[in-house]
Amino acid sequence: MLGAIGLDERQESAYRALVAIGAAEVADLAHRLALPEPDTERALRKLEQQGLAAQSSSRTGRWVAAPPAVALGALLTQHRHELEQAELAAVLLAEEYRMEAAEPAVHDLVEVVTGAGAVAHRFLQLQLGATEEVCALVTGKPVAVTGMDNEAEERATGRGVAYRVVIEREVLSLPDGITELSAALGRDEQVRVTERVPTKLVIADRALAMVPLTGPGAEPAALVVHASGLLESLTGLFEAVWREGLPLRLSADGSVVREALPGPDETDLRILSLLLAGMTDASVAKQLDLGLRTVQRRVRGLMELSGVTTRLQLGWHAYEKGWVARGLRD
Incomplete structure (x- = not known):
């Protein structure tokens, strides 16, 4: 049942046994599972990597189970996020494939940028090349670039470029999250917050978009999309998330305040x-x-x-x- 979060049969059996008895020595657990001790210890090491088990601090060689509600909940949330990222990448790649099959020159509408330096540079180019508006979705786990680039945004807003940004609530808890957010609001950028955004995304002048192709741990890569049906879909995605977000503003004392969206009377x-x-x-x-x-x-x-x-x-x-x-x- 726990194979969906990366556990094989032995690892799941070991975790279930630990949960049932609370704590055990490797030898005792191996006997209970009818497994060789080396195999049992390998299973425990895997559970340790997943945050499902840990070695007792009070007794060497004794293993204890992590609470299922907390440990499994965290793993399920992580896998849900990874699955959403994979689904989005699949949709984008399927659309790219469909367009490429339809017309020979369609590859000119999509660029694949790889490497942290190249992704960060392209992200900067999009902002500095904008003349009217930049729309962005910002996640709490940036891969190659931060959610807000103060220098680039200052230069863009100084030229009259408008910014609309939706951030995940997690961004507010990052070390520099509130500082960068206050700076953005101080530049009269429109910022909204939502519990979660589906992906990191930036759109410049509704003519160019950039979306990640990889998640944390992999080599950074991004898809740069030029004017096309795919770009219209990404713009529609941004607008849908924007409508769901709660506006943020700076109060008189400089703190960030959340406002309620207008609703039906x-x-x-x-x-x-x-x-x-x-x-x-x-x-x-x-x-x-x-x-x-x-x-x-x-x-x-x-x-x-x-x-x-x-x-x-x-x-x-x-x-x-x-x-x-x-x-x-x-």
Whole structure:
């Protein structure tokens, strides 16, 4: 069952046994598992690397199990993140392959940059080459470049380039996170925070984008995407994450303050509830003593706020955000 997080059958058996008995000597555990002692010790070493077991500090040669809720939870979170990165890379590569198969010159629309120095240099070029706007998603685990390059951003904003940035909450806990964030807000950059962003991403003037191809531990590599359908998809990804983020600003004393996004008012919620109950726009307008155009305008506003294009999508968004209860349709 734990093979998904990198444990083989022996390692999983060893961990389960340790959890059951709390702590054990190698010899005792080997006897319990019916394994040779060298194999048992190798399994324990692997568990130690994964943070699932540790040698007792009070008794040499004795091993103890790490609490499953904490240790397995951390591993699952790590693997989920790696899987998301792999899925994104697969989508990007599939799109690149599709475009290359469609037209011979399509490779000119995509560059693959490898090596930490080359990735950092290309990242700097994107910012310094922008003339209107730079959009960025910033993760808490930069690979080859930091989330914010103060020098490059100062030069760009000094030329009138606007910045919109969404950061992961983890960025706020980094050693220089608050300092760099305060500097960015001081340059009138728009910054929002969300629990998690799907990938590190920078887009310059909606004409050029850069997204990583590798995660921590591998040689840094990035995909630079020129104007294409893929670039439009990456821009759409940024806009979707931007809509979900909470705005940040500097208070009078220089501290970072989180603001709430505008949401639907009481009238909007009543309109939504009645529409989801199956009423027509005209019936809703009559029920709430509103004009038909007012109801339709408010519904369009809710769709824009939610970033959706159909009323069906608006209904799902309303449920997900807790604007209405599912019981309304029962």
